[in-house]
Amino acid sequence: MNPSPILYVEDEENDVVFMRRAFASTGIANPLHVARDGAEALAYLKAASQAGEKPCLLLLDLNLPLFSGFEVLQWMRASSEFQMTPVCVLSSSDQPSDMEHAKKQGADDYRVKPSSPSQLGSLLDSIRQRWPLESEMKGQSPST
Amino acid sequence: MILASRRLARQRHQAEQALEKQNERLRLLSDSLRYLLSARDARKVAEELFPRVADHLGLDTYVHFLMDEEGKQLKLHSCAGLSEEFAQSIQCLQLGESVSGEVARQQAPIVIERIQEARDVPGLLRRSGLRSCACNPLMTPGRLIGTLAFASRDRDEFKEDELHFIKTISQYVSIALDRLQTEAQLEVSRMHLESEVEKRTSKLREAVGELEHFSYTITHDMRAPLRSMTGFGEILLEEARDQLDPKHRDYLQRIMKSAERMDALIRDALNYSKIVREQMPLSKVNVQMLLDEMLLTYPGLQPPTATIQIEGPIPPVLGNQAGLTQCFSNLLNNAVKFVRPGQLPQVRIRARQNDGAVRIWVEDNGIGIEKDHVGRLFGMFQRLNRDYEGTGIGLALVRKVAERMGGQVGVESEAGKGSRFWLELQSAEPAPQ
Numbered sequence: 001m002n003p004s005p006i007l008y009v010e011d012e013e014n015d016v017v018f019m020r021r022a023f024a025s026t027g028i029a030n031p032l033h034v035a036r037d038g039a040e041a042l043a044y045l046k047a048a049s050q051a052g053e054k055p056c057l058l059l060l061d062l063n064l065p066l067f068s069g070f071e072v073l074q075w076m077r078a079s080s081e082f083q084m085t086p087v088c089v090l091s092s093s094d095q096p097s098d099m100e101h102a103k104k105q106g107a108d109d110y111r112v113k114p115s116s117p118s119q120l121g122s123l124l125d126s127i128r129q130r131w132p133l134e135s136e137m138k139g140q141s142p143s144t
Numbered sequence: 145m146i147l148a149s150r151r152l153a154r155q156r157h158q159a160e161q162a163l164e165k166q167n168e169r170l171r172l173l174s175d176s177l178r179y180l181l182s183a184r185d186a187r188k189v190a191e192e193l194f195p196r197v198a199d200h201l202g203l204d205t206y207v208h209f210l211m212d213e214e215g216k217q218l219k220l221h222s223c224a225g226l227s228e229e230f231a232q233s234i235q236c237l238q239l240g241e242s243v244s245g246e247v248a249r250q251q252a253p254i255v256i257e258r259i260q261e262a263r264d265v266p267g268l269l270r271r272s273g274l275r276s277c278a279c280n281p282l283m284t285p286g287r288l289i290g291t292l293a294f295a296s297r298d299r300d301e302f303k304e305d306e307l308h309f310i311k312t313i314s315q316y317v318s319i320a321l322d323r324l325q326t327e328a329q330l331e332v333s334r335m336h337l338e339s340e341v342e343k344r345t346s347k348l349r350e351a352v353g354e355l356e357h358f359s360y361t362i363t364h365d366m367r368a369p370l371r372s373m374t375g376f377g378e379i380l381l382e383e384a385r386d387q388l389d390p391k392h393r394d395y396l397q398r399i400m401k402s403a404e405r406m407d408a409l410i411r412d413a414l415n416y417s418k419i420v421r422e423q424m425p426l427s428k429v430n431v432q433m434l435l436d437e438m439l440l441t442y443p444g445l446q447p448p449t450a451t452i453q454i455e456g457p458i459p460p461v462l463g464n465q466a467g468l469t470q471c472f473s474n475l476l477n478n479a480v481k482f483v484r485p486g487q488l489p490q491v492r493i494r495a496r497q498n499d500g501a502v503r504i505w506v507e508d509n510g511i512g513i514e515k516d517h518v519g520r521l522f523g524m525f526q527r528l529n530r531d532y533e534g535t536g537i538g539l540a541l542v543r544k545v546a547e548r549m550g551g552q553v554g555v556e557s558e559a560g561k562g563s564r565f566w567l568e569l570q571s572a573e574p575a576p577q
Contacts, residue, residue, distance in 0.1 A: 014372035021379070063364075092367055095360070115367070115407050117375030 003030040003134035004056035005048075009041040009072060010034065010090075011064050018117035019059075026124045029134040030056065038067025042075060049081045057131055060107070062091040062098060070105055077106035086131050169309060172200050176313060180320035186210075189320060190222035194292075197313055198224065201306055203296045205274060209237065209244050210290035210321075218248055218291065225297070230272055242268045243279050244291040251288055253280045253311065257301045275300050278307055280314035284322045292317060356421065363410050370410075373403035405533065412537035415470070419541060424464045424548045428572035431468065431504065432458040435493060438472060450480040450489040458495040461502045461569040467545040471553075472506075474538040475565050479508035482532055482563075503568040513557040521555060542567070 006028075010016050016034050023032050033055065035041035041060075048054055058076075062069035069089065076082035088109040089102045099110050109130065111123060127133075176193055183189050194206045205225030209218035218237040226234075237245040243266060247254050255278045259265055269277065272295075279293035292314050302310075377400035381393065388396065435454055439445050445452055461468075480489035492507045513521060513528060520526050522543040525536040539553075546553045546567055557563035 012368050012372075014375065015368070018371075018375050092364060092371075113371070115371060115374070115411075116378070116404075117371060118378050 005031045005033045005053065006057045006059065006133070007041065007044060007055040008032055008034050008059045009038070009064065009069065010059075010061045011036050012061070015061075015113070015117075018120055022117070022120035022124055026121050026128070027136040028124065028128070029136045037065040038069065038072050040066075041072050042067065045076070045082060054081065054085065056086070057127075057133070058085060058087040059090045059127075060087055062089060062093060062102065070101065073102065073105040073107060088127055088131075168200065172196065173309075173312065173316075176316055180316050183320055183324065186321055186324050187222065189317065189324075193313075193317070194222065195224060197310075198294055201294065201309070202299070203294045205277075205293075205295040205297065207234070207244065207279075207293045207295070208290065209248070209292075211248070211288055215288070218244055221290065225295070226272065234268070242266045243277060244293060247279045247281050247291050247293075248288060251281050251283060253278070253314075255279075255302060255307060273297060276302060278302055278310050280311055282314060282318040282321060284318055287322070289318055289321050289325070356417070359417070360414070363414055366410055367407055370403045370407045374400050374407070377403070401533075405535070408533075409535045409537070412535045412541065416537055416541050416544065419467070419470070419544055419548065424467055424545075426462050426464055426549060428460050429463045429465055429468055430460050431463075431495070431502075432456055432460075434465070434468060435472060438469065438476070442473075442476075445476055445480065448488075450491065452476065452480075452491040452493065455492055455494040458493070458504060459497050459502050460572040461504075461551075462572045463549045463551070463569050464545075467549055471542045471545050471567055474542050475506045475567070478538060479506055479510065479563075479565070481534075482508070482510040482529070484511060497571055497573075500571050500574075501568050502571045503566050505564055505566050507562065507564045509562045512559045512561045512563055513555065514559045515557075518555060518557060522553065 008016065008019055010019070020032060033044060035044050041058075041064075045055075058072075060069045060072060064072075067075075069091070073087060073089075076085060076087065086108045087106070088111060089107045090111050090113055091098065091102075092113045094112045102110050109127070111127070114120060114123060176197075179193060180189065190208050194208060198204065198206050205223075207223045207226065208221045210221045211217070212219050216239070218239075220231065220235050220237075223231055234242070234244075237248075239245055239249040243254055243256065246266075255276075256262065256265060256269070257276045259269060259275055259277065274295045274297055276299055277293055277295035279291055282289040282292055294310055377396055381388075381396060381400075385393070432454070435458065439452055439454075443449065476491065479491045483489045487509070490509045493504065494507075495502055495504045497503075511529070517528050521528065522539045524540040526540070527534050527536040543553050546569070549569055551567060551569035553565065553567050555563055555565045
C-alpha cells in the first residue's frame with residue numbers, strides 16, 4: 001500500500017522548490033501534493049475524499065490567493081471527512097494574533113517559516129516526531 | 145416740656161426705625177452678593193432673590209426678561225404680581241416695546257411714577273394696573289443680558305435711596321448672570337471639544353491601525369523573496385561549488401549575506417514597531433531563571449562559542465517577561481559578537497540592588513567603544529563599527545523596551561577594554577528598611 005499523500009498549500013513557487021528538496025533530503029516517502037491557492041486546496045480535498053485518498057497531513061500557508069489558509073482550515077473542521085486530518089500551519093507570520101487565530105480555527109500546530117531554507121530539514125524532522133510519516137527505507141518494504 | 149420730650153422720643157424712634165431699615169438693606173445687599181457669587185442656576189436666582197428684594201422695598205411686583213440668543217427679542221424669564229393673562233401677553237417683547245423693551249433698546253434705566261395719571265405711558269403698562277415702575281437693564285460692558293423691573297400696584301412713587309438700591313441689585317444680578325451664561329457656554333464648548341477629540345482620536349486610531357497592517361503586510365511580504373535568494377544561493381553553492389571559481393563564489397556569498405542582512409533589518413524593524421505599539425504589562429520577573437533558560441536555549445551563547453557566567457543571585461525585577469527576553473537577547477548577542485577575531489567571548493552577568501532598583505550588568509571582554517561614541521550608542525540605526533554585521537536597531541530596541549518598563553540602560557566602556565552594559569529596573573522586592 002502506497003503511503004498517504006501530504007498536501008502542501010503554498011503560493012510561493014520558490015518555497016515549493018525548497019520544500020521538495022527538504023522532503024528528498026529527509027527521506028520522507030509520502031508523496032507531496034501541492035496546491036497553489038486556497039481554492040485549489042479545497043478542490044484537491046474534495047476530489048481526494050471521493051477517490052478515498054485522503055492526505056495524512058496538511059502543511060498550510062495562511063496568506064493565500066482566493067481562499068486564505070484560515071478559510072481552508074474552517075472548511076476542513078466543518079466537514080465530517082477532514083475534521084480530524086492533522087494540519088500544521090507553516091507561515092512567515094510570527095504575530096501572536098495569527099497564531100491564536102489559527103489554533104482557534106483548529107490548527108494542530110503552527111510553525112514559522114525559517115528565514116533560511118536550509119533549516120527546513122530540521123523543521124520537517126520535528127514535524128515527523130509528532131506525526132509519524134513514511135520514510136523511504138520503510139516505504140520500500142510494503143507493510144502488511 | 146412734655147410735648148418736647150414726646151417729640152424727641154418720636155424722633156428717636158423714627159431714627160431707630162430708619163437705622164434698622166438701613167441695616168436690613170445692608171444685610172440684604174451682602175446676602176445677595178454672597179448668594180449671587182455662589183449661584184449655579186439663573187432661575188433659582190430669580191425665584192429666591194427677587195421676592196426678597198420686592199418684599200424689603202414693600203413692592204408687590206417684579207418682571208425679569210432675558211435677551212434671546214440672537215439678541216433681537218426679550219423673553220419673559222420670571223415675574224410676580226401680574227395676572228396670569230397679562231403675564232401671558234408679555235412672554236416676548238421686541239426691542240422698544242413697552243417699558244422693558246425700551247430699557248433694552250436704550251440700555252438705560254427708566255422710572256415711571258403715577259402711571260395711571262401720566263400721559264405718554266405705553267398702553268400695555270397702563271393695562272397692567274401698576275402705579276409705579278422702575279426698570280433697569282441687566283448688562284455687562286458691551287453686552288445686554290436682559291432687564292429687571294420692580295413695580296407697585298398701590299405706591300405712586302419711589303424714594304431716591306430705593307431707586308439706588310434697585311440699581312445696585314440689578315448690577316449684582318448682571319454680573320452673576322453673565323458668569324452663569326459664560327459658564328454654560330464654556331460647558332457646551334467643552335462637550336463639543338470632547339466629542340470632537342473623541343471623533344478625531346478614533347479616526348486617527350483607525351488610520352494608524354490600517355497603516356500598521358499595511359506596513360506589517362508589506363515587510364512580511366518582503367521577506368519571501370529574500371528567503372528565495374538565500375535558499376537558491378545555498379543550493380548553488382552546494383551543487384555547483386566545483387564549477388565556480390573563488391571570485392564567483394565570493395560574489396554569491398555576498399549576495400546571500402546581503403539578503404540575510406536585509407532580512408535581519410526587516411525583522412528588527414518589525415520587532416521595534418511591535419514593541420512601540422504593543423501593551424507591556426509589568427509583573428514580577430525571575431531574571432535569574434530567565435537568564436538560565438536563555439543560556440540553555442541559544443547555542444550562540446554556549447561553549448565553545450562563548451562562555452557566559454552568571455554571578456548570582458540576580459534579584460527579581462518588575463518588568464515584562466517578553467520585553468526582558470528581548471533586552472537580554474540583544475545585550476548578550478552583542479557581548480559575544482563584538483570581540484577581536486579569534487578571541488573567545490567571555491561575559492559576566494551580575495546584579496546590584498540599590499534604593500528599590502536592580503541594576504544588572506553585562507560585562508564583556510570585547511573590542512569596547514571609544515568614549516566619544518558612547519553617547520550615540522543607543523540611537524536608532526547607529527552602527528559604530530563597519531567590520532561587524534548589524535542593523536543598528538538592537539540597542540535602540542533595548543532602550544525603548546527598558547523605558548517602557550520604567551527602567552534605564554547605560555554603558556561604561558573604553559576602546560580595547562571591553563564594555564559594561566547595564567539595565568536598571570524597579571525591584572520586585574520591597575527595599576530593606
